[in-house]
Amino acid sequence: MRAMATKDKRTExxxxxxxxxxxxxxxxxxxxxxxxSLPAIFAQISFVxxxxxxxxxxxxxxxxxxxxxxxxxxxLWLVWGLITSVTAGFxxxxxxxxxxxxxxxxxxxxxQSLFVGGLISxxxxxxxxxxxxYVPTWxxxxxxxxxxxxxxxxxxxxxxxxxxxxFVASSMLRSTGNxxxxxMINIGxxxxxxxxxxLLIFPTATYKILGLSITVPGADLGVAGAALGTILAELVSTxxxxxxxxxxxxxxxxxxxxxxxxxxxxCMRRVLRIGSPIAVERMAMSGAQIVTTMIVAPLGPLSxxxxxxxxxxxxxxxxxxxxxxxxxxxxxxxxxxxxxxxMARRFAKINVIMVMVIMSAMGVVMYLTAPWMIxxxxxxxxxxxxxxxxxxxxxxxxxxxxxxxxxxxxFVSAGFTLFPSLMNLGSMWLVRIPMAYYLSSRMGxxxxxxxxxxxxxxxxxxxxxxxxxxxxSKRRGIED
Numbered sequence: 001m002r003a004m005a006t007k008d009k010r011t012e013x014x015x016x017x018x019x020x021x022x023x024x025x026x027x028x029x030x031x032x033x034x035x036x037s038l039p040a041i042f043a044q045i046s047f048v049x050x051x052x053x054x055x056x057x058x059x060x061x062x063x064x065x066x067x068x069x070x071x072x073x074x075x076l077w078l079v080w081g082l083i084t085s086v087t088a089g090f091x092x093x094x095x096x097x098x099x100x101x102x103x104x105x106x107x108x109x110x111x112q113s114l115f116v117g118g119l120i121s122x123x124x125x126x127x128x129x130x131x132x133x134y135v136p137t138w139x140x141x142x143x144x145x146x147x148x149x150x151x152x153x154x155x156x157x158x159x160x161x162x163x164x165x166x167f168v169a170s171s172m173l174r175s176t177g178n179x180x181x182x183x184m185i186n187i188g189x190x191x192x193x194x195x196x197x198x199l200l201i202f203p204t205a206t207y208k209i210l211g212l213s214i215t216v217p218g219a220d221l222g223v224a225g226a227a228l229g230t231i232l233a234e235l236v237s238t239x240x241x242x243x244x245x246x247x248x249x250x251x252x253x254x255x256x257x258x259x260x261x262x263x264x265x266x267c268m269r270r271v272l273r274i275g276s277p278i279a280v281e282r283m284a285m286s287g288a289q290i291v292t293t294m295i296v297a298p299l300g301p302l303s304x305x306x307x308x309x310x311x312x313x314x315x316x317x318x319x320x321x322x323x324x325x326x327x328x329x330x331x332x333x334x335x336x337x338x339x340x341x342x343m344a345r346r347f348a349k350i351n352v353i354m355v356m357v358i359m360s361a362m363g364v365v366m367y368l369t370a371p372w373m374i375x376x377x378x379x380x381x382x383x384x385x386x387x388x389x390x391x392x393x394x395x396x397x398x399x400x401x402x403x404x405x406x407x408x409x410x411f412v413s414a415g416f417t418l419f420p421s422l423m424n425l426g427s428m429w430l431v432r433i434p435m436a437y438y439l440s441s442r443m444g445x446x447x448x449x450x451x452x453x454x455x456x457x458x459x460x461x462x463x464x465x466x467x468x469x470x471x472x473s474k475r476r477g478i479e480d
Contacts, residue, residue: 010035024343033327033350035179041323041358053194054226055312057201059305059377065223066378067301068148070308071141074293076156078286082124082279083164086117087171089275092415093267095175095330098251099337106252108259108267110245113168115261116268121164128157139290140297141304148223155224159231162238169241174330176251181244185237192233200225274417280425288428295440296448303445305378306386310449313373313387314394317362321402324355325409333413341472348410348467355402363398366391390449397453400460407463414472423466427459 010031024032059066090113097106132154136146170182203220206213219225246254296307328351335344366373374387404424411420432455439447 026346029343029346029350032331033324033347033354037324037327037351037354041320053190053197054230055309056377057197058223058226059309060379061201061222063301063305063378063380063383064144065148066308066383067141067305068136068145068223069152069226070304070311071136071139071145071149071293071297072153073308073311074286074289075135075139075153077289078283079124079128079157079160080163081283081286083117083121083160083167085275085279086120086164086271087113087168088412088417089271089273090117090168091171091175091329092274092333092413093270094172094252095333095413096337096415098176099334100339103251104257107254107257108264110172110252111254111259111261112263112267113172114165116263116271117164117168118161121161125157125160128160129154132157140294142297142301145301151224152227155227155231159227159234162231162234166234166238166241169238169245172252173241173245173249174326175333176249177330177334178249179327179330182241185240189233189237192236193230196229196232197226200229274412274415276417280421284425285428288433291433292436292448292452295436296445299440299444302380302382303386305380306374306383306390307445307448309374309377309383310387310390310394312377313370313391314366316373317366317395317398318359318401318405320358320362321355321405324351324358324402325406327351328406329409329413332410336414336472344414344472348470348472351406351410352403352464352467355406356399359398359402363395366398367395370395386445389446393446393449394453394456397456397460400458401456403460404456404463407460407467410467411470414470419466420463423462424459427455427462431455431458 055066055069058069090109093109094106094113097103097109132150135153136149141149170186173179173182198216198218200219200221201223202218202225204215204218206215208214221228245252293304293307296304328348331347331351332344335341335347370388370391371384373391374384378384408420408424411417432451435451435454436448439451441447443450
């Protein structure tokens, strides 16, 4: 356990140089970005692999079970968006306080995040479960999808508190510069999810492995088993993350450092200022994704399943972007907290260039392997053809999508959330939705994905322009 909690000494050395006002040459900066990005990329990919495993296992039950998950998945993004927006308001403050070497204040923010965020996540879970019988109907899915869809949605909502605590623990550990540990635990969650799914989705079965007959017990819960398997995997990983955060962290451990968990007015005001624009943005963005699902649903269960599978498959390509964004948020946040705007700007440029190169390569891979990516989740040839076509359209948008992801994270780490939120909202609602609605009736599912690709390119362009003009000497989060 002690070995797992030990942080990379070289990474900590580089962060200490930033906090103490020393200069880092270009290669040191690139090294720090890479050291933080690589574990975060693997963690993000492992998170998507959990969804990929769910989709693949459920996909082999048939088109309707797969479509039922696809029907409510965009609504679950709304739940996840609310969780991340609450977390952002706290993690920005923690990263900046660590950069300013205000460790006791960082612990205070952490305590409040656990208390306030825990209450909010419980409220989200209660509302989600209460609405679960109605969500599939509101989304316009076929009646044969309702039973599985509402069950999947309700079970996932019940797991919201565990998901929140796991996410806040990961975010806080990354804010200290400890990216490897949460990455390792999240990768482990991927394997746990596969094991729990195998035991819960399918009936008891005997498999031939290397000439041996092995009987694997199964609960035969179908779609419900996929949701339960993911929640159980999340619970295990959340417990580990909280242990290393609260007990073992060398900077913000709470054990041995008593203090109040009750919210303080100044901290909550900053959380509202930072998190509210993100919450509004995530709700509106998820609303747009829900509307997109409603545009796709009338195209039929096959198109809906293909749309859902393509979204999951594409996630494997853009999740590296979110891994680099995690690194950018930590490095830029600490640089700004240490009052190093020149360093923050250089790190921002390195992160953006790196992520665009990585996701360009991922886009090429996605274009070439699209049939295999979809075929892993289903054997239905019509779904494979529809999903492959969608992925190949989207592949061209990956570089600019990368720029948008990391640029947005950089703005947030500086405490500026309203501006990027408005850019995301305007791009989604004024560009993607009208275009998808218009093209869906003329080009089917391809039209919806063409609209998505065009909008992502537009969004990346406006983020790059905004970032090139941003003044890194400004900061918000711990002083105003």
